[in-house]
Amino acid sequence: MLFDRLVSLRAVAVSALVLSSSVYAVAQQVPTSRVRGTIESVDGETLHIKSRDGAEVSLHMPASARVAGVAKMALSDVKVGSYIGVTTVPGSDGTQKAVEVHVFPEDMRGTGEGSRPWDLKPNSSMTNGAVDSRTVAGNDGHTLTVKYKNGEKKVTVTPETQVVTYVPATRADIKPGTPVFAITTKKPDGSLEVARLSIGRDGVAPPM
Missing domain, CATH: 2.40.50.140 (Nucleic acid-binding proteins)
Known part of the structure; x- marks a missing residue:
């Protein structure tokens, strides 16, 4: 009896897992x-x-x-720990150049975390994550290290980069x-x- 009950409970758990995976797969396919x-x-x-x-x-x-x-923001107001989204394109020197940076309010932290292709410009990508560090890169530029789950990206912010919040x-x-x-x-x-x-x-x- 106990064995049969355990088998039954396991079958229910497997069915629930399959259903959950199917729902997730369908959600991922929404165009x-x-x-x-x-x-x-x-x-x-x-x-x-x-x-x-x-x-x-x-x-x-x-x-x-x-x-x-969406309003203009000063780059100096982008702090370590800020949760941001940044659109980048690859530069000729191999660095990732920021086309724009948008700073999320605290209640939107975690939105779209990760890095993925984007369609703002040819070969552009979007990276959402927390600013882990920032350094001066010369010629009035700054380098931001954006960390997200299972990865990070270094991006160069130039005077031409649009910064908004x-x-x-x-x-x-x-x-x-x-x-x-x-x-x-x-x-x-x-x-x-x-x-x-x-x-x-x-x-x-x-x-x-």
Whole structure:
């Protein structure tokens, strides 16, 4: 009896593990895309955007979606321990050059941790992690070591690198002419939906 019960419990545990793996696999397969552009008009929960390549894109933004402003920040305010995202491209000298750095607020620490290909520029990548160290690299540049789970990346920040942070914003700030950045999911009907919209503030366009 005890043996049969143990076998039964093991079967339940294996089934639960398989189900959990299947759910995770399905979640990983949800198609996403990134939209960068400018708001042309707002129609209820639908945003009409002209993307950076000139295409017209419509996004569904449900009432539950969050809005975050993006504003300029001084590199001197990026401290050791800051949780950041940085888009880099490989330089001719083999170093990773930062195109932009965005600093996350503390309640977003851990967002997208790791390093992955990115589509801002050809051969660009996005790395999210904590600043482990920073040093002066010469010619007004700085080298940041960004640590993330199972890895780290050294990136060179130059005077041309855009440095921004997130600031409070609301749906009322989404108006025609507002520069935006969104990571969208494709719904079964083919429409694009956004759960979080980043909008430019004070003349700054989201650089990521």
